[in-house]
Amino acid sequence: MPSKAFNLIKSQKALVVLALLFVAMCFASPYFLTASNLINILVQCSINGIMAFGMTFAIIGGEFDLSIGSTMALCGLVSVMLQPYLSIPMVLLLVVAVGGVVGLLNGFLIAHQKANAFIITIASGMLVKGIALTISDGSPVIGSNAAYSTIANGTILGIPHAVTLFFLLLIVAQWVLTRTAFGRNLYAVGGDATVAAYAGIKVRFYKWSIFVITAVTAALGGILLSSKLNTGSPIHGDSVPLTVISSVVIGGTALSGGEGSALRTVVGLLIFSVLDSALNLLNIYPYYQLGLKGLLVIVIVGFDCYARNRKKAVA
């Protein structure tokens, strides 16, 4: 009986960490368990979360995308800057298209030309950020259309749209991963691309799709953030890629590919968001927050790696 419980804890490490954090915070601060704080946590979570779902697809498929921060910033900027000239639906369409173009570029180089994803997405991130900096001349741009900020901030039944969109995407992502051929084949491609190719799965198509998905979710993230703040800025996405990847990994999706799920990513996201809220409520100097996040990444990835290697050694 005890070993069964132990195994359950081991397989749901992230959930346990989240539960512990949550309980600890409830005791640590009276403001934690309030509706407004919890909604705040969710909103915080949602914007990163939408991009984290895209990244989940990428990591399951055996790749990852470091350019999403820049894409997010660019799309947020473009959407704010186009507001005076076009209707909002047109703007949104164009912005998503911009994301799509970035995704197609990344996909071409990585899936078609087989270049190294890590470096290529760093480079394309640099390029996209350069474009963002150039068109904004380095400064944030304020939105001119009042209706725009309702995209993220408007509420249905008291729940901000951003959060609603997050849950919608969660359902879509989880459904695609578990119930469609696309999802199943994606796991295969990430698990072993050679075997998948042998079975007739079009690996290149799947790898290409990964980058389009990450870029489009980055575009959505950019729209939501710039809508929430009613401002677009070239530096919005700076710490995003690694925060997002860390959330996915902490949630339990392995970097080696072939496994994981959107639900696990949600756990990872919540861990980061609860931590952020906790550090704010406890008035911990923001620099300590930064350091703590870094430490968390080291500890969790390190522990995961260690456990994985121990299992390998015993086998």
Add this chain to the structure above:
Amino acid sequence: MNGKIGAILRSYGLLLAMAALALVVAVIQPRFLSGDNILNIMRQLSVLGIVSLGMTIIIIGGYMDLSISGTISLVAVVVISMQQYTSAALSVVTGLVIGVVVGIVNAAVVLLVKAGNGESLILTFGMQTVLQATALLYAKGYSIKAPEGSSFRLIGQGTVGFLASPVLIFLALALILQLMMSKTRSGRSIYLTGGNKEAARLCGIPVSWYIGGMYVITGLMAAAGAIVLSSRTMSATPTMGTGYEMDAIMAVVIGGTSLKGGQGSVTKTILGVVLVGVMSNALNIIGVTPYMQSIVKGMIMIAAVWLDSKKTGGGAAFAKQSV
């Protein structure tokens, strides 16, 4: 015939393209090729050069170190601020010691969890965040100035003959490391570790020690770079190191060292650093804004990696054997 031309283009294409670009810039702005400017280029690329030397070695050894930007920030603020209380010499030594300590800690974590290439990436990124936070906390977010007239300035602003000290330091370190990698047993061992870590271990090569050594060298080079950098301006900001890790990786890759490990060389990185330095300078001289330079940098890096992958047949985000 086509195949041969294609091969030449792939190996030297980037070099030729950059040479062509340099030529164009030289025509537009003759000042580009002046002795003054060339010395300027060399001085400017020294810090990146020093830092990239360390990055080369860790990449050859099959690992990754993203923490160097945090190390640079931390060492810069510590070294500058210490000079209010003690001598420049002691400050410099402290800075170098910090670099070594960071390297040891990185190596310890990587070895403890038996990380592969991919995991070392994320682990050192976590470390970068911790170091950056430490730098910010130490300097309380402010930039710091060194006391006037300190001898510290000689490092970054001095000259020996016509060469600026930073250039001398860079070339000296490059020579030492190149000789080490190509002619000594340690260098050979590092190449072997990057080529096949387990096979190297089974051949009696003390792989763990070399991994430690690699990270220490990388940390040391980051510290040295920070010292030269902060000496140039006689001041330090706690985010001074931002971006250096990516630029260093770019210089290494453009120079021709593969991210796979087990191959490449310090000399190749020098080439990469020079290319990056020349490019930055060329773009500056013809008045391209820093923002546009990011665009150009991004394009060059994409081109370099694209060509490299065409040469080697490509690789996934994480080589499966490392993870």
Add this chain to the structure above:
Amino acid sequence: MEPVLSIRGVSKMFPGVKALNNIDLTIESGEIHGIVGENGAGKSTLMKILSGVYKKDTGIIFMSGTEVDIKSPVHSQTLGISIIYQEFNLVDTLSAAENIFLGRTGEAGGRKRMNDRAGALLESIECGVDPRRRIADLSMSEKQMVEIAKALSFDSKIIIMDEPTTTLTGKETEKLFAIIRRLREKGVTILYISHKLDEIMELCDRVSVMRDGQLLGTMAATNLDRGEMIAMMVGRAMDMEYPRRESTAGDLLMQVDHLSTGKLQDISFGLRKGEILGLVGLVGSGRTELARAIFGADPVHTGTIAINGKGVRIRSPIHAIKAGVALVTENRKEQGLVLDFSVARNITMASLKKFSSAFVMQSGPEKKDVADYIDKLAIKTPSPLSKILNLSGGNQQKCVIARWLETEPLILILDEPTRGVDVGAKYEIYLIMKDIVERGGSILMISSELPEVLSMSDRVLVMRDGRISGEFDPRQTSREEIMANAIG
């Protein structure tokens, strides 16, 4: 009845090499057809053409009388040909059922139906594996069952098996043979590729021999003669597969006492100077663990090791090499070779101290030693600087042996020294072993090929479940007796 497969005039060229030269082969429906030949004979090229990985340059292929043009692996599967590779073609992170229906999730129906169908297929070959289990958690034999189930899910008429028993225990091999025979009864044709001539003779109805890209002939089971087959494979009559040798065993050199690790239990034995000690046992009996423990590759163990009377503490490869122990591992590709490096660097990498003075590498002595070994061991390579990746398996293995001879060891442990090595190179390696012990070195040889162990060893130890279960004189003991001891 039409033959299920008819190959006429098939040839295939690669740059500089004619891999297949005008192959004519007929496979009857419902037969178990063995294919033998040295490495490089063309077996794998032919199989890859049949399974759609390569395209033939010339010739025609008929299946049951109809001409077919096999365009891709998926196409070959829909035509009814399945191939089970030695390294298996499975995705470790997915379940058995997901692997069986890989890429065909539409056809398979929902998750439950897929699992049910997979379960049924596994049961039809008497495999009790739960189809929802991950491949990573299965044993080699179970993985093979999943591959067979996958082949059956395509209603394959022809199943090609490439070296299927390399990683199986004796019992698992028997089980596999039973399944193969049952498949034959159902009318499935099996193409069985193997180096293990005894298995071929036991299992197959007919055998085809290939050499240098040509099909030399097909023989019926009743006419099979081992010596004749080897002669055809090698192109010359080999009077001996193994070099004749007088025993050169002398005094006790190494004594291992009460060695225990997680897997090993209280191992004690001695090794004499100039002796070849064979170590046999089923897969999983602990042979490789023993080798690695003695070599310090796996550091945790209790017990003592004494060499020349003095106790030695071996907790890492560094200690082992210093004490005079060397290990040629069983999987050279993962743990032995640095594939991207040159032959020369691979040979010198275990003795860097020898070629350096005060940390600086001396290229003169390095080059000379490398040239010497290439000559002494007859390593076929265009140059010492060629990438070791480009050498054949046998020559790669010789490089690894050269590397360890460079360390001037007292004791050389060989783990499966001739695995993946063709018959010609095998003989050369046996000669090298003979030379080593005649000069006073000692060899501990682990092998799964009983004939090899029995012919080369002075003494044989049998391991079972982590213990030494018996010691035999190979000249006085039969293979059956040793096998019986190994199975227990």
